[in-house]
Amino acid sequence: MTSIIEKIEKLKKERDAVIVAHYYVNDEVQEIADYIGDSYYLSKIVTTIPQKTIVFAGVSFMGESAKILNPEKTILLPDETADCPMAHMVDTDRIDELRKEYEDLAVVCYINSTAKIKEYADVCVTSSNALKVVKALPNKHILFIPDEHLGRYIASLVPEKEFIFNEGFCHVHTSISRENLEKAIEMRPDAEVLVHPECKLEILELADYIGSTSGIIDYATESDRKEFIICTEMGVFFELNQKNPDKKFYSVGHRQFCPNMKKISLEKIAQCLETMSPTVELNEEQRTASYKPLIRMLELAK
Numbered sequence: 001m002t003s004i005i006e007k008i009e010k011l012k013k014e015r016d017a018v019i020v021a022h023y024y025v026n027d028e029v030q031e032i033a034d035y036i037g038d039s040y041y042l043s044k045i046v047t048t049i050p051q052k053t054i055v056f057a058g059v060s061f062m063g064e065s066a067k068i069l070n071p072e073k074t075i076l077l078p079d080e081t082a083d084c085p086m087a088h089m090v091d092t093d094r095i096d097e098l099r100k101e102y103e104d105l106a107v108v109c110y111i112n113s114t115a116k117i118k119e120y121a122d123v124c125v126t127s128s129n130a131l132k133v134v135k136a137l138p139n140k141h142i143l144f145i146p147d148e149h150l151g152r153y154i155a156s157l158v159p160e161k162e163f164i165f166n167e168g169f170c171h172v173h174t175s176i177s178r179e180n181l182e183k184a185i186e187m188r189p190d191a192e193v194l195v196h197p198e199c200k201l202e203i204l205e206l207a208d209y210i211g212s213t214s215g216i217i218d219y220a221t222e223s224d225r226k227e228f229i230i231c232t233e234m235g236v237f238f239e240l241n242q243k244n245p246d247k248k249f250y251s252v253g254h255r256q257f258c259p260n261m262k263k264i265s266l267e268k269i270a271q272c273l274e275t276m277s278p279t280v281e282l283n284e285e286q287r288t289a290s291y292k293p294l295i296r297m298l299e300l301a302k
């Protein structure tokens with residue numbers, strides 16, 4: 001009997017396809033991915049892939065970004081219901097009002113946003129390039145959407161600019177509580193605390209390192225310490241353990257689990273390659289409007 005992995009490999013050749021995955025998807029999906037990384041890496045890598053078809057193992061805004069940057073390619077979503085709730089948490093009427101109020105406003109949009117919301121932005125950012133991109137902007141007033149926590153963290157590092165925040169959040173990262181983190185630190189006093197900036201300020205305050213998923217993986221890999229408490233989604237444990245079999249990684253004691261990322265399975269990858277659907281479709285007007293902030297991010301973050 002052909003295994004699901006053999007089936008996927010065969011279909012990939014037939015369809016001239018590659019699999020691109022985020023660190024939060026299931027381990028078995030990370031294992032077969034051709035490219036794996038944080039949101040910034042994934043947005044760059046999709047612009048260099050020669051194959052005609054990209055299977056995006058992640059949430060829908062990631063597949064949309066791949067399509068915005070590569071309109072000529074077929075972008076397959078193994079599960080189109082895998083959607084990031086934060087990607088929708090912006091009231092676009094408020095953006096219009098604030099643009100009238102502040103002449104020099106720059107709308108800085110976290111890549112965790114729908115294509116529709118990106119249309120309103122001057123530039124996109126990811127957690128690993130937000131500081132560099134915001135610093136490079138000439139504007140004094142920054143409206144940071146949709147994630148309030150990442151916005152506040154970046155604002156703390158750029159005191160010369162005035163930030164306006166939006167009440168968006170990631171339910172996975174904000175569910176990590178100070179109380180649980182303090183308990184984890186008490187139990188593992190030698191561990192370093194590695195935190196994603198989508199977490200609340202009370203968590204960031206206890207961090208030894210704050211960074212994106214790739215940043216967390218690289219920091220742990222380069223560190224001399226042997227134990228780490230990880231404050232982000234549990235999917236990163238796969239790469240952390242692969243790269244560091246001699247080190248120990250602990251969660252904060254409850255499920256740091258993104259239900260949408262976990263919808264991506266090997267079966268769904270095989271199925272989307274077989275049927276060549278669902279694909280990401282955007283009308284050209286919307287695509288070009290959301291292309292501008294994404295390409296500006298790639299230029300400013302270089």
Ligand code: 13P
Pocket residue numbers: 037038039040084112126127128170196198211212213214
């Ligand atoms: P990064 O991979 O850029 O750290 O993003 C984390 C995230 O929440 C993606 O949904």
Ligand code: SF4
Pocket residue numbers: 024059083084085086087112170171172173198233258259260261
């Ligand atoms: Fe969205 Fe949070 Fe899941 Fe990332 S981890 S996809 S920000 S809900």
